[in-house]
Amino acid sequence: MKILFAAAEAAPIAKVGGMADVVGALPPILRKMGHDVRIILPYYGVIPEKLPEPPTWIWKGYAMFQDFDIFETVLPGTDVPLYLVGHGSFIPPRIYSGEDEDWRFTMFSNAIAEFAWNYWKPNLIHCHDWHTGLVPLWMHQTSDIGTVFTIHNLAYQGPWRWKLEQMTWLPWYMSAHNCMAAGIKYADRVNTVSPTYAQQICTPTYGEGLEDLLTFLRPWGILNGIEVEKLDPQIDKALPKNYSAETLENRLINKAALQQETGLAVKESTFLVGLVGRLVEQKGIDLLLQVLERFLSYTDAQFLVLGTGERYYETQLLQLASRFPGRMSAQILFDVALSQRVYAGADAFLMPSRFEPCGITQMIALRYGCVPIVRRTGGLVDTVSFYEPAKAKGNGFCFDRYEPLDLYTCMVRAWESYRYGDHWLNLQKRGMAGDYSWQTSAEKYVQLYRSIPGMENA
Numbered sequence: 001m002k003i004l005f006a007a008a009e010a011a012p013i014a015k016v017g018g019m020a021d022v023v024g025a026l027p028p029i030l031r032k033m034g035h036d037v038r039i040i041l042p043y044y045g046v047i048p049e050k051l052p053e054p055p056t057w058i059w060k061g062y063a064m065f066q067d068f069d070i071f072e073t074v075l076p077g078t079d080v081p082l083y084l085v086g087h088g089s090f091i092p093p094r095i096y097s098g099e100d101e102d103w104r105f106t107m108f109s110n111a112i113a114e115f116a117w118n119y120w121k122p123n124l125i126h127c128h129d130w131h132t133g134l135v136p137l138w139m140h141q142t143s144d145i146g147t148v149f150t151i152h153n154l155a156y157q158g159p160w161r162w163k164l165e166q167m168t169w170l171p172w173y174m175s176a177h178n179c180m181a182a183g184i185k186y187a188d189r190v191n192t193v194s195p196t197y198a199q200q201i202c203t204p205t206y207g208e209g210l211e212d213l214l215t216f217l218r219p220w221g222i223l224n225g226i227e228v229e230k231l232d233p234q235i236d237k238a239l240p241k242n243y244s245a246e247t248l249e250n251r252l253i254n255k256a257a258l259q260q261e262t263g264l265a266v267k268e269s270t271f272l273v274g275l276v277g278r279l280v281e282q283k284g285i286d287l288l289l290q291v292l293e294r295f296l297s298y299t300d301a302q303f304l305v306l307g308t309g310e311r312y313y314e315t316q317l318l319q320l321a322s323r324f325p326g327r328m329s330a331q332i333l334f335d336v337a338l339s340q341r342v343y344a345g346a347d348a349f350l351m352p353s354r355f356e357p358c359g360i361t362q363m364i365a366l367r368y369g370c371v372p373i374v375r376r377t378g379g380l381v382d383t384v385s386f387y388e389p390a391k392a393k394g395n396g397f398c399f400d401r402y403e404p405l406d407l408y409t410c411m412v413r414a415w416e417s418y419r420y421g422d423h424w425l426n427l428q429k430r431g432m433a434g435d436y437s438w439q440t441s442a443e444k445y446v447q448l449y450r451s452i453p454g455m456e457n458a
């Protein structure tokens with residue numbers, strides 16, 4: 001099957017969050033399964049420095065009254081052909097934000113449609129989030145190109161119809177409110193990235209205003225995986241010391257190095273909780289800010305946060321860190337290598353999300369023997385199970401309600417459990433033994449593609 005992946009992000013060359021991990025990891029696996037998968041991305045100003053060689057110019061197209069160029073290269077570290085949409089609006093070295101965000105991604109979607117109609121015709125375009133939500137709308141009457149739309153984050157829905165109508169042409173039957181709604185409404189198949197979140201978005205609490213449409217369509221829920229070949233503490237080059245489930249004592253070397261690197265007191269026996277992620281409401285940072293000071297005062301634990309996001313959260317975390325020198329560190333930056341050292345050095349990994357379509361970080365943490373503390377929502381329900389020491393079951397600490405006291409008691413429970421070294425070791429090992437690979441998910445995506453009429457034998 002010929003499949004074009006269309007998205008605003010793809011690791012390792014254009015990454016802000018978890019969508020990049022998915023778009024970077026799934027195509028190589030599908031190619032190994034025999035499908036001709038290619039990726040199309042905007043040619044952002046941040047990309048050239050991440051490519052070993054400049055890409056080749058191959059085609060010129062026209063969308064939204066503007067010329068655009070298509071360049072071809074290969075996604076670094078893979079054999080996946082990569083097309084880059086070149087236009088002046090993508091030259092600044094940023095992926096999101098900026099006044100022209102709505103315009104540039106609408107243009108990107110338009111360019112994808114032109115490219116698929118006129119240059120490389122796939123059997124199917126696999127679109128991701130609102131940035132490519134108009135593609136299914138434009139493909140709707142091209143009966144031999146199917147579309148799949150994957151929801152990674154329903155909270156961001158893109159420009160509304162009135163604005164789109166001012167920017168570009170829309171078919172007369174466009175009746176969806178915005179880009180996200182258009183993707184959902186007109187794609188042949190819709191899915192999201194975990195079974196639990198697929199159910200949750202059909203309710204008003206999680207549906208972001210689109211619950212009626214989603215209830216009608218019943219999206220598939222396909223759990224993400226992680227790149228287990230690369231994200232492996234036995235070979236990870238970013239770590240001071242490699243280790244496996246059999247050599248977990250080596251992990252302490254990483255812990256000491258991480259404490260040193262981030263300005264925490266170097267102490268082996270201190271319980272170290274880490275958090276890596278975008279500092280936004282989705283990730284439960286407001287909830288965390290309500291309990292963190294109390295947690296640090298009541299326990300002897302350390303807390304390390306690595307992330308960027310909303311200014312308010314960044315400054316609150318920095319301020320709190322300044323009040324607990326040696327006990328708390330706020331690393332307000334985006335650093336992939338450091339994130340891997342956090343997974344490999346922290347004892348526990350915190351994810352008190354308000355909502356979580358799937359979550360990649362808790363799976364990386366589990367693989368690295370860093371025990372997750374999570375709110376039971378979305379994909380966190382599907383990947384983290386309640387720790388029951390008496391039955392030697394479960395791989396993490398969970399709480400249900402989005403309430404400060406529930407988060408606080410869950411964190412204290414983890415801190416207390418850490419004292420029981422042998423039990424903790426088994427807990428880490430159970431997490432590390434889990435299967436987080438992409439294989440099963442990739443097979444489900446193929447089932448999803450094949451379920452579209454006309455794609456059975458494509």
Ligand SMILES: Nc1ncnc2c1ncn2[C@@H]1O[C@H](COP(=O)(O)OP(=O)(O)O[C@H]2O[C@H](CO)[C@@H](O)[C@H](O)[C@H]2O)[C@@H](O)[C@H]1O
Nearest residue numbers: 017018019152277307333334335336339357358359360361
């Ligand atoms: N400061 C920093 N430095 C280095 N690395 C950082 C970082 N901040 C984040 N990362 C990395 O970015 C990725 C974040 O992935 P997540 O899936 O947890 O979140 P995100 O909400 O962005 O993704 C959305 O899409 C994904 C994919 O479908 C869903 O899993 C998720 O639930 C949904 O919200 C991880 O690889 C993490 O290590």
